[in-house]
Amino acid sequence: MLTLLLATALSCALVVLTPGPGVLTALHIGTGSGRRPAARFLLGHLAGDLLWALLALIALRWVQLLSPVVFTALTAASALYLVYLGVRALMSASAPGTPSAYARRPLAHGAVFGLTNPKSYPVTLAVFTSVIAGNIGLLTAATVPLFLLAAALGCVAADAVLVWLVGLRAVRELYTRAAPWITRGVAFLFFGFAAYSLVHLI
Numbered sequence: 001m002l003t004l005l006l007a008t009a010l011s012c013a014l015v016v017l018t019p020g021p022g023v024l025t026a027l028h029i030g031t032g033s034g035r036r037p038a039a040r041f042l043l044g045h046l047a048g049d050l051l052w053a054l055l056a057l058i059a060l061r062w063v064q065l066l067s068p069v070v071f072t073a074l075t076a077a078s079a080l081y082l083v084y085l086g087v088r089a090l091m092s093a094s095a096p097g098t099p100s101a102y103a104r105r106p107l108a109h110g111a112v113f114g115l116t117n118p119k120s121y122p123v124t125l126a127v128f129t130s131v132i133a134g135n136i137g138l139l140t141a142a143t144v145p146l147f148l149l150a151a152a153l154g155c156v157a158a159d160a161v162l163v164w165l166v167g168l169r170a171v172r173e174l175y176t177r178a179a180p181w182i183t184r185g186v187a188f189l190f191f192g193f194a195a196y197s198l199v200h201l202i
Helices: 002-017 021-033 035-065 068-094 106-115 120-138 144-166 169-201
Strands: none
Touching: 002 021, 002 035, 002 120, 002 144, 021 035, 021 068, 021 106, 021 144, 021 169, 035 106, 035 120, 035 144, 068 106, 068 169, 144 169
16 A cells, blocks of 8 residues: 555656646746745645546546536636636747746646646546556545545655756756747647647547
């Protein structure tokens, strides 16, 4: 059981560190505004990480409890939110002197972002399946809190790595030199993730 919980923590750390909208936004905030706003964004994002981890655990063991309507609504909301973020990123790239909109309320922004991140659920479910599927009998209503705690520890450890990374001088210098282009790249990646989500929804 202990080995399985450790594997769960490591798998959640991997989910957090896998490149996607959340990681890109954390890098954008951290390199532009510093480690503290990036840490607050990731703390807010943790709420979404844990929600998706819980849904993945339920789907893995009790899939009949989850209605497809839930995921349809979340996917549509995620796509629309990513389009909104992409537009905001393009606007900020056109005015490089203005502070990042993401850094103004990083905790609240991180929470909304985490709850609507389209990457989180499928990646979390796939990773959990590979880790837990062979021992599915150990996943019960009584052990779900333990798995969630392991997931939280893995996410927090990965968030700490990201916060350390965005504060590195080399990373900040790269961002300073190429900020408008990086911001535009982030915007188009947001549009790409939104389109991907809508295509799969259709």
